[in-house]
Amino acid sequence: QVQLQESGPGLVKSSQTLSLTCTVSGASFSSVGNYWTWIRQHPERGLEWIGYIYYSGNTYYNPSLQNRVIISIDTSKNQFSLKLDSVTAADTAVYYCARRIPGTHYFDYWGQGTLITVSS
Amino acid sequence: SALTQPASVSGSPGQSITISCTGTSSDVGGYNHVSWYQHHPGKAPNLIIHDVSDRPSGVSNRFSGSKSGNTASLTISGLQAEDEANYYCGSYGSYSTWVFGGGTKLAVL
Numbered sequence: 446q447v448q449l450q451e452s453g454p455g456l457v458k459s460s461q462t463l464s465l466t467c468t469v470s471g472a473s474f475s476s477v478g479n480y481w482t483w484i485r486q487h488p489e490r491g492l493e494w495i496g497y498i499y500y501s502g503n504t505y506y507n508p509s510l511q512n513r514v515i516i517s518i519d520t521s522k523n524q525f526s527l528k529l530d531s532v533t534a535a536d537t538a539v540y541y542c543a544r545r546i547p548g549t550h551y552f553d554y555w556g557q558g559t560l561i562t563v564s565s
Numbered sequence: 566s567a568l569t570q571p572a573s574v575s576g577s578p579g580q581s582i583t584i585s586c587t588g589t590s591s592d593v594g595g596y597n598h599v600s601w602y603q604h605h606p607g608k609a610p611n612l613i614i615h616d617v618s619d620r621p622s623g624v625s626n627r628f629s630g631s632k633s634g635n636t637a638s639l640t641i642s643g644l645q646a647e648d649e650a651n652y653y654c655g656s657y658g659s660y661s662t663w664v665f666g667g668g669t670k671l672a673v674l
Contacts, residue, residue, distance in 0.1 A: 449609070490566060490667060491566030491568070491570075491653065491665050491666050491667035492566075492653055492655070492665035492668075493665065494662060494663040494664065494665065505661065507662060508660065508662070541609075543610075549615070550596070550598035550600070550615075550657040550663075551598070551600035551612060551615040551655070552600070552602075552610075552612065552655075553612050553615075553621065554609075555602075555609040555610045555611075556609055557607065557608060557609045558609070
């Protein structure tokens with residue numbers, strides 16, 4: 446059973462960098478396969494796809510965020526991370542990590558999400 | 566949100582309900598890659614339908630999906646109290662990105 450767990454600071458000040466980590470269990474990072482993904486949900490709004498990283502380190506980002514986002518991976522720790530620069534109140538959201546298997550177009554396992562609030 | 570869903574729907578136990586998800590020819594209408602997620606607040610979202618109408622192993626056959634043009638639909642038959650949750654649609658779209666709906670809150674009365 447694949448499990449994902451997000452961790453982060455909870456509160457980030459405006460203009461600073463948001464950093465989150467997703468720890469994965471039940472799936473190997475070192476074998477071929479798996480696109481590790483970040484998705485967020487703004488308050489009272491729907492979901493927004495942020496981007497993904499492949500086990501090899503290749504990344505692909507939402508064009509609306511690509512100037513501010515970096516996703517990285519640490520296969521030795523079974524973790525991948527999100528960094529979002531220059532945050533504003535509009536970045537306040539619940540951030541989810543999720544998995545997508547290559548060749549598919551859906552997210553089969555998700556974390557419970559972590560709320561990040563951007564304060565002024 | 567990129568995809569449009571009704572904010573809420575309701576039904577009585579045993580009844581059937583349908584949730585719509587409307588996009589464009591660049592996402593829902595252009596690809597057979599619509600997925601649906603059930604989300605109980607505070608828990609991880611759960612995939613219930615993928616590729617328009619396919620159910621993952623272990624998902625009840627009370628959940629079914631379909632698509633016509635730019636609109637996809639999720640039908641839940643034989644409503645049960647445990648079905649009360651938020652439901653989100655998602656679609657693969659142009660430039661290899663994903664878009665989602667705003668979510669629909671299902672109340673089982």
